[in-house]
């Protein structure tokens with residue numbers, strides 16, 4: 001009897017992520033959502049530049065590679081020209097909240113009918129651990145060796161809080177993947193973000209608080225603790241906007 005299986009929407013390619021990196025868990029949750037909805041034949045993913053740059057090797061659906069930060073613009077073009085397809089982006093915090101902030105905000109305010117999976121690990125992973133817009137106050141990175149000084153570098157950007165203030169987007173939620181309970185909740189939120197698109201509801205953004213043990217200089221176990229003790233207090237989990245639920249309640 002099979003009790004545990006790889007989702008059909010993941011290929012057999014070996015993931016290149018560092019040991020303990022939670023990108024792999026998030027890939028699995030996205031693939032499970034695609035499997036559950038039976039949309040593997042019509043889903044197109046947009047891969048970022050960042051550690052997930054090779055996501056096109058891992059998802060068993062059509063994939064397009066976008067330049068750093070441009071995934072929501074590429075996804076907009078795909079969705080408008082192929083409205084029957086299901087389009088998702090998969091982006092890191094450097095990609096989405098730094099160089100790609102304009103694309104993100106404008107896709108959200110237009111309520112583009114796309115699904116955005118935003119992986120917040122508070123650092124630029126791929127390029128060796130530079131400070132990101134999401135790095136925490138006091139966080140030591142390659143470019144803030146004495147810790148992020150908010151007087152110089154400003155405060156971290158809370159993407160869900162900001163995007164949910166726009167009138168456009170349909171669904172904005174923050175989840176984490178540092179323990180089993182959070183992984184289950186993250187899976188449900190990602191599924192809902194795809195479901196919203198199928199129902200034509202519009203822009204859904206799921207921020208997943210993730211880990212980067214390599215650039216945080218922590219063991220995989222300590223990195224998950226750091227998510228709990230440092231990341232989640234700064235980035236509270238929850239649903240920040242769910243327009244359909246608001247309409248139903250009124």
Ligand SMILES: Cc1ncc(C[n+]2csc(CCOP(=O)(O)OP(=O)(O)O)c2C)c(N)n1
Nearest residue numbers: 049050051068092093094095123124125126
């Ligand atoms: C236009 C452009 N600017 C800068 C870069 C360099 N670059 C590559 S990945 C990256 C940051 C990746 O960090 P993030 O998006 O947080 O993803 P992670 O690697 O942490 O998953 C940067 C700045 C680039 N490839 N293209």
Ligand code: SF4
Nearest residue numbers: 017018021051125212
């Ligand atoms: S550098 Fe960080 S984000 Fe990139 S694969 Fe390694 S642990 Fe994951």
